Amino acid sequence: MTMAAMPEGSSTLFADLDVEVELDAPLAKHTWYGIGGHADALVHPRSEEALCTLLRRCARTSTPVRVLGAGANLLVDDRGIDGVVLKLDAPCFNALELPAEGEATVARVGGGRDLAKTIHDTTRASLGGLEPLIGVPATIGGAIRMNAGGKYGEIGDVVHSVGLVTWEGERRTYLRDAIRFSYRHTDLPPGVVSWAILALRPADPVALQQRKKEISAYKASVQPLAAHSAGCMFRNPVDPATGERMSAGLLIDRAGLKGTRIGGASVSDRHGNFIVVEPGARAADVMELAAKVADETFARTGVRLEREVVFWRRGEP
Ligand SMILES: Cc1cc2nc3c(=O)[nH]c(=O)nc-3n(C[C@H](O)[C@H](O)[C@H](O)COP(=O)(O)OP(=O)(O)OC[C@H]3O[C@@H](n4cnc5c(N)ncnc54)[C@H](O)[C@@H]3O)c2cc1C
Structure with a gap:
């Protein structure tokens, strides 16, 4: 992919800025899931000043911007991510x-x-x-x-x-x-x-x-720490009867969903709230499985689960 994949006017986005830019950068190695596509531009600002200027230019050109941390709560679309993905790995950050x-x-x-x-x-x-x-x-x-x-x-x-x-x-x-x-x-x-x-x-x-x-x-x-995951997929929901939070993992377990699989993604046998992947899995497998787990948990327990893991999808804010 070239700069043509970036919005119009983006050739000047990085001009004279203290940033390192990787075009068409694979993001899998930056996330704990280790799957998903490329960023149109992975940008490493080298100063807070450069970050501010870049964000101003992105706002002016309506270029989408996202910020990547350790990628431990993140699933990246198989089709990759449009616009700019920021990585704060320079010494100043x-x-x-x-x-x-x-x-x-x-x-x-x-x-x-x-x-x-x-x-x-x-x-x-x-x-x-x-x-x-x-x-x-x-x-x-x-x-x-x-x-x-x-x-x-x-x-x-x-x-x-x-x-x-x-x-x-x-x-x-x-x-x-x-x-x-x-x-x-x-x-x-x-x-x-x-x-x-x-x-x-x-x-x-x-x-x-x-x-x-x-x-x-x-x-x-209690957690399958060695497997590729993004930690708990769903937030622990509030029990309307007591006002206390219930364990989403326990609800998923009670719904009989541990071990459920789509493609290379499965509900962990260790912890019902972890969706783990094996080599060859696609982000779409995880997305489909998360939707299935939420639907079936609702059907079997009456509790709606809300996602905690952030999904980055191409073309969506
Ligand atoms: C094995 C495993 C165990 C886990 N256990 C726990 C646990 O016990 N408790 C828990 O709370 N979480 C847990 N998690 C989830 C994860 O560790 C947390 O959500 C963590 O806060 C994610 O931080 P990150 O830097 O990886 O953010 P990312 O996953 O990179 O990003 C998550 C969100 O934060 C935003 N973000 C990242 N950096 C910045 C920034 N500098 N400024 C603004 N926004 C930013 C991103 O844009 C995104 O929306 C676990 C994950 C794994 C893989």
Whole structure:
């Protein structure tokens, strides 16, 4: 594919900008599913300034833009993705600034930085707060956008403020009080999480290490972590009778759907809410299977499941 696949006027989209551009870039290697098509343009901005300018130009030319994190909650269309896909892997989006010893316990971290690496580095610096997220594959930006978490806590618990670049290319800072974090959701406006400040707490690194081990062991005992997936396919629905969340995995299990297969995609035997794939699977297999699981769970339990995994489809916003 060439620039002809990009919208009109896009030849000037990247001119004189501090960005690296890969045209017709395969995205499979950037997602945990490891399947799906190519991005018309995978763009790596090398500065926040370049990101802002690029977003302004995209807005002006109506070029679709999406941002890719670690690809751990994402399914990419077999036909690939139109417009620009951003990847925040330049050093400026991957820095971690830790407080000097004895100072406040806030850390500034780039939106593209790997969450696991950040947990490792903050733990070693005797800072607690991120350890409940051990084993959740993510970048900081993706984790904030999805309010990643689980049984032991979520990232919203430690967010102090977020630096966001809007799709129109404007820089905004949101303080914690202005952001609502709820179950796997934040009401942050659309745009790119460029950086965040995390409010951590002083903690004993040995105790943190022990806690990480316990949480990792729990996660490994309930989730098929070695398989190719995007984590839980559906959100845990609210039980109207109690107002509590029910396990989507348990409902899928009760509906007798574990092991159901379409093409190379199947409902995990370990965890009903994981749709896993094997080599040769198509994104269409996963999409079809997710629709089938939702329909049959509704037919058999009366509960409608809502998707958590983000599907990127060519031609759709
Ligand atoms: C094996 C496995 C286990 C998992 N376990 C858990 C779990 O226990 N708890 C949990 O919550 N999740 C879990 N997940 C899902 C996933 O880890 C989280 O949803 C995570 O937050 C995804 O982050 P990411 O960087 O990979 O985002 P991506 O998957 O790349 O993107 C997800 C969404 O976030 C957006 N996004 C990404 N980066 C940015 C950014 N910088 N700014 C704005 N938007 C952005 C994307 O555009 C997309 O809409 C699991 C996934 C896998 C594969």
